[in-house]
Every structure is written in structure tokens, then in C-alpha cells.
Amino acid sequence: MAKINDFNFAGKKAIVRVDFNVPLNEKGEITDDTRIRGAVPTLKKILADGGALIIMSHMGKPKGKINHKLSLSQITSAVAAALECPVKFAQDSADAKSQADALMPGEVLLLENLRFHPEEEGKPVGIEKDDPNYDAAKKEMKTRQTEFAKTLASYADVYVNDAFGTAHRRHASTAVIADYFDDDHKMLGMLMEKEVTAIDNVMKNAQHPFTAIIGGSKVSSKLAVIKNLLDKVDNLI
Incomplete structure (x- = not known):
């Protein structure tokens, strides 16, 4: 796996999994932007190198359905302010290929809430575990999850995971997508590296x-x- 500080993103499109699951008030305003600010060093590094940036995240638990109260469109302006540059928005994370292809170096595209698609979490929707058809539904969903991950991977040349809070989950945007990038083109973001190093130091030097x-x-x-x-x-x- 590559190291982000050693990688030159010039001329590359990077898709970055962040955790922008920020709290919103009743007006859709962010009440704590800590998670956005935490991802800024990684995102700015890519832009400073001359790369194009595709940002993906989840928000809340929409359970595979569109919920406008959980739309990432509400945080586009906050992300733009944090990055100090315009941010484009893709209304469907599974149908953003043309927007991703059109990105120029230094441009940013924020994808809609990944969890609006049940394929992100890979869990069958509308069927209980005790249903005799559950296993078949789960198998079908895993196939769909793979296709969703392939679609996300097709947007970029490089994959960066900077979402420590969701890194342990086998979701399309975390574990599955990584299979579609070679070791030289996938890496941890700066926030993720910081967290992993901190845990490693505690475990080794406790x-x-x-x-x-x-x-x-x-x-x-x-x-x-x-x-x-x-x-x-x-x-x-």
C-alpha cells in the first residue's frame, strides 16, 4: 500500500472515502464540523499536487432509501469553505461517471450520501433474517455491492481511505472498492494514518x-x- 505523503497526485483523479457524518440542526445547518476539518489535510494535499478530487461519505442511517434530511448537498458549502475552492455535487453516487470524467486538476466533486444505496452496506432491504429467502437475498445483495464498488472505483485512478470511523466495516466504499486498485494506487489518508499510528503506539508501548x-x-x-x-x-x- 502506498503512503499518501510519498504519492504525487498530479494529473490523477483520487476518490477519497471520508466520514462527513456531521450533526445537523432542524434547518440543515452543521452544528459541529470537526469531521470535515479533520479530513482537510488529506484533501488539500491531493489538490495541491494538481489532482482532481472525488469525495464520498455517508450521513446517518437512511437504510438504503433516499432521505433528503440526510443529503450531503446540505454540507457542500461547508466543504467548499474548508477547502477554499468550489465544490461540485453529484446527486447520485452510482451515476456520477460523466461528472467524474469531466473533472480537471484542482476541481472537487462531492458524491451524494452513499447509504442512499443499500449496496453500500450490503444488507438486504425489506426482508428479515428469519425469512427462508434471506440467504438468497443476501447473496444477491453481495453481488450488487460488488458492482456498486466497481462503479465507484471507475471514477478515479487512486483510492484513499480517510474514514477511520467506518474502516472496520466491509462496505462498498471501504473494503470492497479497495480490491479494484493495485497496491501502488490505494492508501490511507492522513487522519487514518494518525489514528492507526496512535493505536499502534498504545498497544506496543503501554x-x-x-x-x-x-x-x-x-x-x-x-x-x-x-x-x-x-x-x-x-x-x-
Whole structure:
């Protein structure tokens, strides 16, 4: 995998997975832009090199359906202000090929909420797990997820993942899309590198007694982490 600081984006189109799942008030105004500001160093690096930028993110939990209250169109002006340049908007993340192809060096395209498409998360919609047809629906959705990831990958020459909060999920825009770029053309963004390095330093240089506190509503998604920590920590809460 390439290193972002060693890569020259000149003349390249880069598609970057960020986490712009920012809180909005009833008027659709951002109440905390921390996540946008956190991605700026990565995005500005690409633009400064002379690359074109395609930004993709999710917002909220629309569950595979269009929900205008969760549209990323609401944050376009905030992203433009953070990057200090105009930002174009693609109303459908799965149908933005022509807009991506038309991008010139230094230009920016923000894709609509990825989770408006159920293929992003890869979960069948409208069918319960106890339904006898669920397995077939899940298999079909995985095929559709692959095609969605291929479509996103077709927009760019380079893939950058700077969305630490969703990096553990096997979604189209995180894990699946990476399969369609060779090691020299996919990399972690600066925010992601910072987080990974911080965790690595803690795990390798921890002072004892070492206590880990695990939080979150989905226990099932934490089991692998908990198991991995058991022989490394003195206390686990």
C-alpha cells in the first residue's frame, strides 16, 4: 500500500472515502464540523499536487432509501469553505461517471450520501433474517455491492481511505472498492494514518496496569477486538 505523503497526485483523479457524518440542526445547518476539518489535510494535499478530487461519505442511517434530511448537498458549502475552492455535487453516487470524467486538476466533486444505496452496506432491504429467502437475498445483495464498488472505483485512478470511523466495516466504499486498485494506487489518508499510528503506539508501548474500556451499542461488532485485547491488557471494562 502506498503512503499518501510519498504519492504525487498530479494529473490523477483520487476518490477519497471520508466520514462527513456531521450533526445537523432542524434547518440543515452543521452544528459541529470537526469531521470535515479533520479530513482537510488529506484533501488539500491531493489538490495541491494538481489532482482532481472525488469525495464520498455517508450521513446517518437512511437504510438504503433516499432521505433528503440526510443529503450531503446540505454540507457542500461547508466543504467548499474548508477547502477554499468550489465544490461540485453529484446527486447520485452510482451515476456520477460523466461528472467524474469531466473533472480537471484542482476541481472537487462531492458524491451524494452513499447509504442512499443499500449496496453500500450490503444488507438486504425489506426482508428479515428469519425469512427462508434471506440467504438468497443476501447473496444477491453481495453481488450488487460488488458492482456498486466497481462503479465507484471507475471514477478515479487512486483510492484513499480517510474514514477511520467506518474502516472496520466491509462496505462498498471501504473494503470492497479497495480490491479494484493495485497496491501502488490505494492508501490511507492522513487522519487514518494518525489514528492507526496512535493505536499502534498504545498497544506496543503501554504502561501497566493497562486498562481498556470498550463502548458501543453493538456488542457483536466488538467481540473480535475484545478477544484480541484479552492477553494484552490487565483490566477490560
